[in-house]
Amino acid sequence: MTYEHIPAEKFAFVQEDKKLRDKALETKARGFFADAMIRFRKNKSSVIASYILLFLVLYAIFVPMFSQYKITDTDSMYVNFPAFVPSVADKGWGILDGARVMDSQNESAMLFWKGIATETGKDPVIAKVNTYATEVKYRGKMVTRYTYDLAVNMYYAMGILYRNFNYAEFQRIQDWQNETGIQVIYPYVEPDDISGIADRPNIWYKCDASGAAILDENGDFIPAYSTYQEKAGAEYNSIRLPNDPGNWVYSTAKAGSVQCRVSYYNYYIYRNGHEPSYLMGTNAMGMDLFSAIGVGARFSILFAIFVSAINLTIGAFYGAVQGYYGGMVDMTLDRISDILSGVPFVVVTTLFQLHLAQKVGVVGSFLFAFVLTGWIGMAALTRKQFYRFKGQEFVMAARTLGASDFRLMFKHIFPNAIGTIITSCALVIPGVISSETSMTYLGIVNLSSFAGTTIGTLLSQGNAAATTAPHAMLWPSVFLGLLMICFNLFGNGLRDAFNPTTRGVDD
Amino acid sequence: MLKYTIQRILYMFMVFMIITFMCFILIRMLPPAVLPPGDPHTEVVMMRREALGYNEPYLVQFWLFLKNIVTKWDWGLSEKLYYGQDVWTVFIRKLPPTIIVNLYSIIWSIPVGVGLGIFAALKKNTWVDYFLSTATMVVISVPSFVYAFLIQYIFCFKLQWFPFLMKGGTDYFSLAMLRSLVPPVLSLSFGVIAGFTRTTRAELTEVLTSEFMLLARTKGLTKAQATVRHALRNCFVVIVPAIFGEFIGILGGSLIIEGIFAIPGVGGLTLNAITGLDYNIFMLSTCFYTAIGLAASLVVDISYGFIDPRIRMGSKK
Numbered sequence: 001m002t003y004e005h006i007p008a009e010k011f012a013f014v015q016e017d018k019k020l021r022d023k024a025l026e027t028k029a030r031g032f033f034a035d036a037m038i039r040f041r042k043n044k045s046s047v048i049a050s051y052i053l054l055f056l057v058l059y060a061i062f063v064p065m066f067s068q069y070k071i072t073d074t075d076s077m078y079v080n081f082p083a084f085v086p087s088v089a090d091k092g093w094g095i096l097d098g099a100r101v102m103d104s105q106n107e108s109a110m111l112f113w114k115g116i117a118t119e120t121g122k123d124p125v126i127a128k129v130n131t132y133a134t135e136v137k138y139r140g141k142m143v144t145r146y147t148y149d150l151a152v153n154m155y156y157a158m159g160i161l162y163r164n165f166n167y168a169e170f171q172r173i174q175d176w177q178n179e180t181g182i183q184v185i186y187p188y189v190e191p192d193d194i195s196g197i198a199d200r201p202n203i204w205y206k207c208d209a210s211g212a213a214i215l216d217e218n219g220d221f222i223p224a225y226s227t228y229q230e231k232a233g234a235e236y237n238s239i240r241l242p243n244d245p246g247n248w249v250y251s252t253a254k255a256g257s258v259q260c261r262v263s264y265y266n267y268y269i270y271r272n273g274h275e276p277s278y279l280m281g282t283n284a285m286g287m288d289l290f291s292a293i294g295v296g297a298r299f300s301i302l303f304a305i306f307v308s309a310i311n312l313t314i315g316a317f318y319g320a321v322q323g324y325y326g327g328m329v330d331m332t333l334d335r336i337s338d339i340l341s342g343v344p345f346v347v348v349t350t351l352f353q354l355h356l357a358q359k360v361g362v363v364g365s366f367l368f369a370f371v372l373t374g375w376i377g378m379a380a381l382t383r384k385q386f387y388r389f390k391g392q393e394f395v396m397a398a399r400t401l402g403a404s405d406f407r408l409m410f411k412h413i414f415p416n417a418i419g420t421i422i423t424s425c426a427l428v429i430p431g432v433i434s435s436e437t438s439m440t441y442l443g444i445v446n447l448s449s450f451a452g453t454t455i456g457t458l459l460s461q462g463n464a465a466a467t468t469a470p471h472a473m474l475w476p477s478v479f480l481g482l483l484m485i486c487f488n489l490f491g492n493g494l495r496d497a498f499n500p501t502t503r504g505v506d507d
Numbered sequence: 508m509l510k511y512t513i514q515r516i517l518y519m520f521m522v523f524m525i526i527t528f529m530c531f532i533l534i535r536m537l538p539p540a541v542l543p544p545g546d547p548h549t550e551v552v553m554m555r556r557e558a559l560g561y562n563e564p565y566l567v568q569f570w571l572f573l574k575n576i577v578t579k580w581d582w583g584l585s586e587k588l589y590y591g592q593d594v595w596t597v598f599i600r601k602l603p604p605t606i607i608v609n610l611y612s613i614i615w616s617i618p619v620g621v622g623l624g625i626f627a628a629l630k631k632n633t634w635v636d637y638f639l640s641t642a643t644m645v646v647i648s649v650p651s652f653v654y655a656f657l658i659q660y661i662f663c664f665k666l667q668w669f670p671f672l673m674k675g676g677t678d679y680f681s682l683a684m685l686r687s688l689v690p691p692v693l694s695l696s697f698g699v700i701a702g703f704t705r706t707t708r709a710e711l712t713e714v715l716t717s718e719f720m721l722l723a724r725t726k727g728l729t730k731a732q733a734t735v736r737h738a739l740r741n742c743f744v745v746i747v748p749a750i751f752g753e754f755i756g757i758l759g760g761s762l763i764i765e766g767i768f769a770i771p772g773v774g775g776l777t778l779n780a781i782t783g784l785d786y787n788i789f790m791l792s793t794c795f796y797t798a799i800g801l802a803a804s805l806v807v808d809i810s811y812g813f814i815d816p817r818i819r820m821g822s823k824k
Contacts, residue, residue, distance in 0.1 A: 045641070342526050344796040346762065350781045350789070351533045434650055441652060442762055444781055459652065463767065466656055467664045477653040484648035492644075 032419070039497040046493020053486040056479070060301055063294035068274055071295045071452035075276075075286035077161070077264055080469035081154050083281040089153065092126075096279070099126050099151040106147050108212035113152070115213060115221060116159040116202050119186065120263050124157035125150050155276055159202040160186055160261045167234055170251065170258050174238035176270055183239045184266045187225040187248040188232075188259075194224050201261050226252070233258025283472045284461040285453075292453050293479050299451035301483075303363075304432040307370045308425050314371065315378025316421060320409045322379065323386025330383070337376045348372055349439055363450050366439070370432060381424055385417030419498040426491035430484050437480060455480050512809050519801045523794075530793045531572060532565050534786050540586040548584075548591030555584055583787035588779055594787045598776065598795075602758070605765065605772030607679045608688060609757030612695040617750055620700040624707025629734070631712055639704060646701035655694040655767045663690055672769040691768040695761060699753065706749060710742040717741075744815040748807040755803040758795075 030038075041047060064071065084098030105113075110125075117123035130149040135142050165173065173184050191198035195209040205221035206214045216222050226249040233251035240248065251258040268276050280289035318337070322330045349369040356365035389395065390413060398412050439445045440456030447454050455476050462473030539561065542549045559575075560568045575581040582594040589597045627639040663671045674687040714720065715738050723733040758773075765774035773792065780788035 339522050339525050342522050342797055342801055343530070344793070344800060346777070346781070347530060347793045347796065351530065354537055354784075355533065430648065437650060438652075438763060442766065442778060444778075459656075463652070463656060466660055470660055473656050473660075477656060481645075481649040481653055484650070485645050488644060488648045 036419070036494075036497040040493055043493045043496060046489050046496075049486040049489035049493065052482060053490055056297065056483050056486065057301060060294050060297035064291045064298060067288065067291035067294070068272075068277075069288035069291050071287065071292060073272070073288065075268070075282065077158060077286070078155065078268075078276060078278075078282050079286045080284055080465050080472055081278065081282045082469070082471055083278055084153070084155050085277045085279060086275045094126075097126055097151075098153045098155045100154050101129055101149055102152050103130075103149045104132075104147045105150050106145065108210075110148065111213045111215075112202065112211070113150070113157070115205060116157065118221060119202075119204055120156070120159055120265070122153075122156040122265065124153045124159070126153055127151045155265060158264045160204075161264045161267075162201045162259055163262045163267065164254055164257045164259050166257050170234050170260070173262075173270060174236065177238040181239065182266050182269060183241075184262050184270050185236070185238070185250050186261045186263060187241060187244065187250050188252050188261055189224055190226045190228065190231070190252070193226070204261075225249070233260070280475045281469070281471045283458060284465055284469075287453065289458070289472060289475055292458060293455065293476055295452045296455040296458055296476070297479060297483065299447065299454055300433050300436055301429075303367075303436060304429045307367065307374060307432045308428045310367075310371050311374040311378055311428065312421065312425050315375035316382050316414070318375060319379035319382025319384075320386055320414060323383035324390055324405065324409050324413070326387070326390075337379060340373050341376045343373065345369070345373065345435060346439075346444065349444055353445060361450070362445060362447060366436075366445050366447070370435070374428075374432070377428070378421065378424065382417060382421060385420055386413055389413045389416050423491065423495040423498045426494045427488065430487035430491065433480075433487070434484060508812055511812065515805055515809060519805050523797060523801055526797050527794055528569060530797075531569050531790065534790055534793075535561075535565055535568055537784075537786065540784060540786065542586065543590075546590065551591060552584055552586055559583070582791045585785055585788055587783045587785035588776075588788060589785075594791050597788065598773065598791055601771060601773045601776045603677070603679065604673070604770050605774060606757055608673075608691050608764075608770055608772065609695065609761075611688060612692045613699055613753050613757060615692075616696040616699040617703055617753065619696075620703025621707050621746060623700070624704040625711060625739070627704065627708040628711035628715060631715075636708075640708070643701045643705045643708075646697050647705065650763075651694055651698055651761065652763045652767060654697050655690070655764055658690045658693050659767065662693075673771075675771075691764050691770060694764050694767075703746070703749070707742065707746055710745045711738060714738045714741045744811070747814055748810040751810050752803040752807040755799060755806055758799050 082098050082100055083096050085096040088095060089097040113123075113125045117125070127150070128148045129151055132147045132149075133144050134147070136145050137143075170185075176182075177184055187204070189201075189204050194203050194205070194207050195211075197203055197207070197209070197211055200211055203211055203213075204224060206224050208214060213221055223243075225244075227247050229247070229249060231252050232249045233253040236250040238250075240246070240250075251260045253259075265276070278288050278290065280293070283289050283292060318333065322333045349366065352365040352369040352372075353362065356368060360368075386409075395408060395412055398408055403412065437454070437456040437459070440447055440454045441460045442456075443460065446457070448457055458476040459473060459480070462469070462476060466473045539556065542552055558571075560571045563571075572583075575583075580595065582598075585592050585594050585597060623639055627636045630636045659671065662668050669689050670687045671690075672687070673691065674684050676684070678684050715734070720733055720738060723737050724730070728736070762774040762778055764770070765772045766778060769775075773795065776788060777792040777796075779785070780792060
């Protein structure tokens, strides 16, 4: 069959009146960022990391905001105390019960704990972890002596403390007691009645000179509360102990004030309006670690983002000029950044602190220290990108059309480099956090007065008591570790998503 | 190559002088330390200050500072921490512990790190590789004082295998000393190991997929032969300079680890000089750290050229 002589009527116009159009795209167009996002989402670890990161950031924002503790709320007695939440502790699950193990507690120590439990109604002993029996010869007979390793609730174990109040405060506490029914002030004990022991406010019973309780025939404590009305510091007409015959004295006179025995736990409620409740325990300053970490992290993250933004801007400009002009300009600017990058960071920070802290504040000078050398990496990166793009045809075309240098740099070349630059910014942030933490950890920079606290400060405070209160070091470490890992994973994921060619290459 | 090396050295020296000059002026601009009256050294320090031109312009002071160093290797007297003592003597006394700790640390971490890297690269895309890569990532992200804390708490406190702090004295090779050095060495090693694992893995995976490896296999080499003779050599072009750089870096030590384990090294000295505002010691530390940083980058740069004949730096092409 040939097509040589096809009659004209066999032909028909495809379209005569209709407009000819391209078919509408059935799928939505995907931009550069959307494409990158799809690649990013495929990277499971980065996605998980970004969720954890989001969680940590939300923690830093909201925990200090909604916590019942402000960063200035420090308690002078609850220092380096383990985690304790009263409602959870009551359940007896063995968590959040403020427990610390005290080893080799003998019988008289057990009586001491029992004394606290009897008087305040809060038993500090949570459980016996270990029991050791030893046979000793006592007055010619072999007797078995027991010692215990006890899990002790540190908050309850504080028991009673001596406190001095002026008369007005003493009255206010009494009023508060009447109102709430919580007893803060306990009957006074004259040291003379307890074998002259004046530094152990928890003893309220007859005891020998070593503080060991002397029991009556039923094995009960014999109260040694003061009945010397003439020594009373001030009038007391508030809650009394249930077994009070009515003549126990609740304070003693000191110069211009009264001294009382107060249950510190209840005194804490009186002062703060709530029970002590520390989800992560307290640190060496008596801060609530849970909210202190939030406060510190908030500063660290904000500071790091701020520093990165400044460094990004400076570095981008510097690198753009270097890369665009090349030649002598490039070389000169390169020498300058060489010199700046040669100065050790510790030295820069110290010198800035010494010179500028008086004038622009600690944070300002710390910021300058970061900015002085921080942009160099960014500049090198931008410079490389500019060298890559500046010879390409689209730049030449724009130049032919008469675009100025500035326009060429920032309208035509820079947008091509922005993916690389942004992603490296995500990797700069953890670097800044790390250096900032090191500097505050070492105490070269002290940001406590500005930021309340920082993770580095918390860590250095925790490190001082790392063996007795490991939690004070552990939680900031966990937080910082997670933050760093997630930032790095997130940054790596972003980089792989934006520059698929460099995937898997860690540099 | 020689010309390039000399050029680089001269250039580095110039950079070093400029940094020293800047830091010197910034330090001298600070008010000098207040001296304790009545101390026998006070008069000496005052006279030294006079001789060093504390009342002259800064340029003159810098000239005197340089002259003293070049002619007498005199870095000045400590004015706070080691009152009246020669700064250099104090400093040089602090150097051995730092070097020892860091030396032990890199001596075992470089083989381990490179080994793990090779292992990960050979097992690429298996669970071993994923595990090692993730672990490396985690280790690099977490700051060293966190390890130091964990090691101190677990090994020194709970298990009581090692003492808490570095043993005093100068018997750096005795058994007791070695034992007390394990925790700081371990804390320092994690980062180094992870760094080398990552570099080696990245480098080796790239080399393993290149075409000359295919050629090596096709001409009959076994996989092991090809890896050892061809791939490893190529990836050492990157690793060996890094090792050199690491060796220079041992002089610097770590401010943080030295503080935690009470190592009487230069890091601690620097930190004390900063907090105690002992400017002469601080000046010396500044020069020292700057020199180390520059030297490390110099050695890395130059060794590239010596190791890899393909890289001819300084030539026109």
